[in-house]
Amino acid sequence: VHELPYDQPIDRRRRHQVEIVVDRISISARNRSRLAEAIEAALAISGQDVIIVTADNDSVSFSRLFACHECGQSYEQITPRSFSFNHPEGWCHLCEGLGTQRGVDLNILVPDESKSLRQGAVKIWGQLQSGTLLEDFVQALADFGGFTLDQSWKSLRQRDRHLIIYGSDEPIPVRPGLELYYQGLAPAIEEGRALSRDFRHRFGQLLRDLPCPACDGQRVRPEATAVEFRGHTIGEICTWPLQQAREFFDALELDPIERPRAEDLLRQVRKRLK
Known part of the structure; x- marks a missing residue:
C-alpha cells in the first residue's frame, strides 16, 4: 500500500492491477451513509467495480457490470426474455428451447x-x-x-x-x-x-x-439458470407440481425494493396458477 501522490514510474508495456483504498469503516448504523458514499466513490473511480475487505482480510468483489471480476467473462444484460425458452435470447443454444435432443x-x-x-x-x-x-x-x-x-x-x-x-x-x-x-x-x-x-x-x-446435455433439460441458457430467486432457479421452479408452485407464489412477500418492479408480475403469476 502506497500513500498518494505516488510518483513511482509504471511500465506501460505491462498490465497492472491498481487498487485504491477509498475508506476504512467500522460497520455500524451511524456509519451507514458514510459506507454508501464510500461504495459510490469506489464504483465511480474504478469503472463500476468494488472490493470489500473485512477485518479478517477476506475480500469479496462486487460489480455493476455484467462481468466476472476474477476471470473477465462478460454477460449480456438479464431481461425477461432471458428466461423464455420460446425466444432466441433465452432458449438453450443447443436444443433451442426443446429441452431434449x-x-x-x-x-x-x-x-x-x-x-x-x-x-x-x-x-x-x-x-x-x-x-x-x-x-x-x-x-x-x-x-x-x-x-x-x-x-x-x-x-x-x-x-x-x-x-x-x-x-x-x-x-x-x-x-x-x-x-x-x-x-x-x-x-x-x-x-x-x-x-x-x-x-x-x-x-x-x-x-x-x-435431456439436452447443454441445459440438462431446463430449456434456457446457463445464464438464466444461474439466476436465483428466493434460493430457486427458473428451471427448478418449472419442474414443480402445480400445487407446489401455487403455494410458493401465494406465500411470497416482496420487499420495498422488489415491490415496484414485481408486484404486477406476481399478480399475473398467481392468477395464471389458479
Whole structure:
C-alpha cells in the first residue's frame, strides 16, 4: 500500500492491477451513509467495480457490470426474455428451447451390464468372435484404455466406458504401422442416423429423446439458470407440481425494493396458477 501522490514510474508495456483504498469503516448504523458514499466513490473511480475487505482480510468483489471480476467473462444484460425458452435470447443454444435432443440411450446400447465386451455387452457389436476384424479393433481399444475384453461392463472404469461410447482424440494403435481414429459409438450412431435411412431403420431403436446435455433439460441458457430467486432457479421452479408452485407464489412477500418492479408480475403469476 502506497500513500498518494505516488510518483513511482509504471511500465506501460505491462498490465497492472491498481487498487485504491477509498475508506476504512467500522460497520455500524451511524456509519451507514458514510459506507454508501464510500461504495459510490469506489464504483465511480474504478469503472463500476468494488472490493470489500473485512477485518479478517477476506475480500469479496462486487460489480455493476455484467462481468466476472476474477476471470473477465462478460454477460449480456438479464431481461425477461432471458428466461423464455420460446425466444432466441433465452432458449438453450443447443436444443433451442426443446429441452431434449435425439441421442443414444445407453440403457439400450448396453442392456446387460453384467456381461463383458466379449460376451456381447454392447448390443450392436454382439458377441466378439475370435479372429475377426471387430475383435481385433476392440482388443486394440482395450489395450489402449488399459482394460480387458473379459471384464463385465459394470466393472469398467468411467473413463473406459467413456472411451468406448465417446471415442478418443488420440489415434488407436491397431497393429504395427496401423493407427485408427475412433470417434466413439454414440457419435457414430448419431451421425449415421442423419446420413442413412437404412441406418435409421436398423439402429433407430437405440435412439431416444434425452435431456439436452447443454441445459440438462431446463430449456434456457446457463445464464438464466444461474439466476436465483428466493434460493430457486427458473428451471427448478418449472419442474414443480402445480400445487407446489401455487403455494410458493401465494406465500411470497416482496420487499420495498422488489415491490415496484414485481408486484404486477406476481399478480399475473398467481392468477395464471389458479
